[in-house]
Amino acid sequence: MPNTQQLQDLTTQVRRDILRMVHKVNSGHPGGSLGCTEFFVALYQNIMDRKDTFEMDGIGEDLFFLSNGHISPVFYSVLARSGYFPVDELNTFRLINSRLQGHPTTHEGLPGVRVASGSLGQGFSVALGAAETKKLNKDSHLVYSLHGDGELQEGQNWEGIMYAAANKVDNIISTIDLNGQQIDGATDDVLPMGSLKAKFEAFGWTVVTIEKGNDIEAILKGMAEAKSLTGKGKPVCVLLETVMGNGVDFMMHTHAWHGKAPNDEQLAIGLAQNAETLGDY
Amino acid sequence: MKTYTNTGNKDTRSGFGAGLTELGKTNENVVALCADLIGSLKMDDFKANHPERFFQVGIAEANMIGLAAGMTIGGKIPFTGTFANFSTGRVYDQIRQSVAYSDKNVKICASHAGLTLGEDGATHQILEDIGLMKMLPGMTVINTCDYNQTKAATIAIAEHHGPVYLRFGRPKVANFTPENQTFEIGKAVQLTEGTDVTIVATGHLVWEALEASKTLHDKGISAEVINIHTIKPLDDKAILDSVAKTGCIVTAEEHNYLGGLGESVARVLAKHKPTPQEFVATEDTFGESGTPEQLMEKYGLNANAIIKAAETVLKRKY
Numbered sequence: 385m386p387n388t389q390q391l392q393d394l395t396t397q398v399r400r401d402i403l404r405m406v407h408k409v410n411s412g413h414p415g416g417s418l419g420c421t422e423f424f425v426a427l428y429q430n431i432m433d434r435k436d437t438f439e440m441d442g443i444g445e446d447l448f449f450l451s452n453g454h455i456s457p458v459f460y461s462v463l464a465r466s467g468y469f470p471v472d473e474l475n476t477f478r479l480i481n482s483r484l485q486g487h488p489t490t491h492e493g494l495p496g497v498r499v500a501s502g503s504l505g506q507g508f509s510v511a512l513g514a515a516e517t518k519k520l521n522k523d524s525h526l527v528y529s530l531h532g533d534g535e536l537q538e539g540q541n542w543e544g545i546m547y548a549a550a551n552k553v554d555n556i557i558s559t560i561d562l563n564g565q566q567i568d569g570a571t572d573d574v575l576p577m578g579s580l581k582a583k584f585e586a587f588g589w590t591v592v593t594i595e596k597g598n599d600i601e602a603i604l605k606g607m608a609e610a611k612s613l614t615g616k617g618k619p620v621c622v623l624l625e626t627v628m629g630n631g632v633d634f635m636m637h638t639h640a641w642h643g644k645a646p647n648d649e650q651l652a653i654g655l656a657q658n659a660e661t662l663g664d665y
Numbered sequence: 666m667k668t669y670t671n672t673g674n675k676d677t678r679s680g681f682g683a684g685l686t687e688l689g690k691t692n693e694n695v696v697a698l699c700a701d702l703i704g705s706l707k708m709d710d711f712k713a714n715h716p717e718r719f720f721q722v723g724i725a726e727a728n729m730i731g732l733a734a735g736m737t738i739g740g741k742i743p744f745t746g747t748f749a750n751f752s753t754g755r756v757y758d759q760i761r762q763s764v765a766y767s768d769k770n771v772k773i774c775a776s777h778a779g780l781t782l783g784e785d786g787a788t789h790q791i792l793e794d795i796g797l798m799k800m801l802p803g804m805t806v807i808n809t810c811d812y813n814q815t816k817a818a819t820i821a822i823a824e825h826h827g828p829v830y831l832r833f834g835r836p837k838v839a840n841f842t843p844e845n846q847t848f849e850i851g852k853a854v855q856l857t858e859g860t861d862v863t864i865v866a867t868g869h870l871v872w873e874a875l876e877a878s879k880t881l882h883d884k885g886i887s888a889e890v891i892n893i894h895t896i897k898p899l900d901d902k903a904i905l906d907s908v909a910k911t912g913c914i915v916t917a918e919e920h921n922y923l924g925g926l927g928e929s930v931a932r933v934l935a936k937h938k939p940t941p942q943e944f945v946a947t948e949d950t951f952g953e954s955g956t957p958e959q960l961m962e963k964y965g966l967n968a969n970a971i972i973k974a975a976e977t978v979l980k981r982k983y
Contacts, residue, residue, distance in 0.1 A: 441739050449735075490767050498738055500767045503758050509731020510763055516732065516737035520696070540759070543728035551720075665830065 401461035415641035417458035428517035428629035438495035451507020452532035465613025505538025534566030613659035675812035677833035682707025684819025706746035749778035750791035777920035790952035796924020810871035819849035853903035857891030866917035877971035922946035941973035941981035
């Protein structure tokens with residue numbers, strides 16, 4: 385299992401991948417991707433028990449579902465650098481005939497993706513369904529999922545959240561990327577959601593908060609705690625407090641880079657702040 | 666002409682329930698989900714026999730569709746059950762992204778389709794669902810005609826990999842197709858041979874078409890009746906072979922003429938063999954409260970309407 389320094393190095397490299405991918409096609413979502421980079425790296429490198437080869441059914445391994453599909457750059461980079469497909473293929477992000485669609489899909493057969501996401505609010509239900517099948521199959525592995533905080537404004541989430549507790553789906557760890565931003569501004573300005581911790585707890589979930597959501601050590605510790613709370617009759621939610629655009633100073637603490645690519649000059653600044661570690665694609 | 670006997674009116678939804686009961690015994694991967702309509706969908710038996718494979722999701726259809734999509738990961742074959750309106754229009758984007766685009770092996774089973782759910786009125790009577798579902802790439806769309814065929818179709822779709830929309834209804838209608846038939850997805854069933862006019866019907870309008878063909882026969886008109894239980898993929902050949910003989914066609918369905926079977930048939934004919942066609946269908950309208958019989962009469966969806974359409978289309982034949 386990689387040590388913290390190795391995870392840091394990979395994180396820096398993934399940041400470079402994200403910036404270069406969205407810059408090349410002048411589109412995509414760097415802000416949320418950068419904010420979740422540490423989480424993805426920790427999840428795929430250290431936290432999940434997963435097989436080297438991809439099979440859709442994922443029997444006998446942990447599964448991950450990305451509900452907020454627009455942060456596909458970080459998902460694709462980490463999938464490639466975890467061995468699911470060639471790193472070179474990141475060159476094809478959002479291009480015609482690519483398996484790396486703007487939002488993740490199974491349609492082109494990209495290894496590592498188990499459901500399409502992009503239209504928001506559907507991931508809880510899908511992840512819960514996969515968790516139910518794991519129980520039917522007597523497969524003791526876990527299901528992980530990631531959701532945006534703004535995404536929780538979609539009503540379907542709460543149908544799933546209610547279902548999970550009522551049916552004691554306790555083999556799932558759903559993480560909320562709590563960056564406080566969405567396209568039109570701060571979530572507190574667009575549609576304030578109050579305390580998500582109180583809401584999840586009221587819906588019968590166990591909640592773990594990771595205050596330093598961009599700190600690898602804090603993520604590993606928090607997710608280990610979350611894992612220890614599975615199998616106890618309640619679904620587990622992780623509130624991951626992140627900074628949108630983390631690691632690129634001018635992209636941090638703002639919604640401005642939610643869905644906007646850097647220009648040549650901005651790319652150069654961003655890359656200079658994240659020196660190459662494992663080799664660019 | 667070949668005649669068919671109604672062995673007694675039965676509801677198609679009970680055919681679905683019976684098929685699901687059978688699947689419960691024969692296929693351990695089949696799971697069932699329902700959004701607070703177990704009795705209406707006739708899923709009680711499956712629930713009682715296989716509680717571990719039955720999921721009551723509450724009044725939350727969007728979550729039900731997503732759960733079903735997720736359950737396929739690991740090899741389950743989910744059958745979702747609710748009314749046709751809540752199976753399609755309410756959850757279109759969930760079906761589109763999590764099921765169809767994601768190529769998930771989900772069977773969306775919809776009861777109370779069309780006007781004949783009756784007194785509940787237009788909020789519950791969807792006449793657009795075939796159109797919604799047939800437009801989704803990769804979606805198979807089936808609308809069965811009676812109890813026996815619905816049971817057979819329910820069993821058959823478990824063996825078909827890919828998303829399926831199975832449409833059936835609430836009222837008791839004629840049961841006339843063979844018990845324990847083999848259901849072949851995408852294969853039309855020719856019921857009578859005729860030379861003057863082709864009548865292709867789907868759902869319980871198939872029985873109405875057979876009734877119409879008897880009256881037409883008495884009037885000296887030879888009608889060829891075809892049961893189109895699968896609207897997508899459509900059996901183009903069966904339609905083209907028939908109109909090659911008859912030269913005109915009537916389509917009959919309990920659905921809006923926009924987006925329904927009739928339009929699918931018209932597409933095939935326009936491309937391969939332009940042919941006069943009359944549509945027995947609702948005409949871009951919502952339904953209303955009433956008994957099924959009253960509604961079928963008012964909206965022109967019965968044997969009389971089919972006879973009239975046949976006579977009209979015959980006059981257009983050249």
